[in-house]
Amino acid sequence: MRLGEVEVAQAETILIAVSDGVLADSLRFSLELEGYETRFCDEHSLLPAMxxxxxxxxxxxxxQDVFSRVEEEAAELFVARGMPIILMVSQSTKRVLAKAEAAGVTEVVETPLLGGILFDTIHQVLEKRGCSRGTMRPS
Structure with a gap:
């Protein structure tokens, strides 16, 4: 497979739940360039989307904004989904990390997102799960 040739049937889906519309659009654009399929959701459509x-x-x-608006009971349901979850936070406090752990968050990434930290983290969690077939990221 050459760079830029990704079969849609093979592309992993990244659900984007980000409160900042500009950041969400930027993530969507960048992730689709990386060969992922993307879908937007918010705290209300998150569980049905999952x-x-x-x-x-x-x-x-x-x-962190969307995560903080998700009800406690719904956050606990993340654990049962078995889906890798990457939480972007401005600061990794003990309270945020404890809530993230209770909700089954796989990785916490601090903002600002420098370099390719988010894309590397996505690739790593999908690879650990055995799903990383449709990405274009070089190894």
Missing amino acids: NAPCVRGACLVLD
């Missing part, structure tokens, strides 16, 4: 049958090999990327 349960959608068309979400193959998915990973959830959410920011």
Whole structure:
């Protein structure tokens, strides 16, 4: 497979739950360039999006604002989904990390997102899960 040739059937889906519209659009653009399929969701559509049958090999990327608005009971349901979750935070405090751990967050990434830290983290969590077939990231 050459760079730029990704079959849609193989592309992993990244759910983006980010409160900043400009950041969400930027993430979508960049992730699609990396060969991922993307879908936007918010705190209200998050659980249905995670349960959608068309979400193959998915990973959830959410920011601290959306994560803080998710109800406690819903956050605990993340654990049961088995989907890798990457939480973007401005500062890794003990309280945020404890809530993230209780919700089954796979990785916490601090903002600002320098270099390719978010893309590397996405690639790593999908690879650990055995799903990373559709990405274009070189090894």
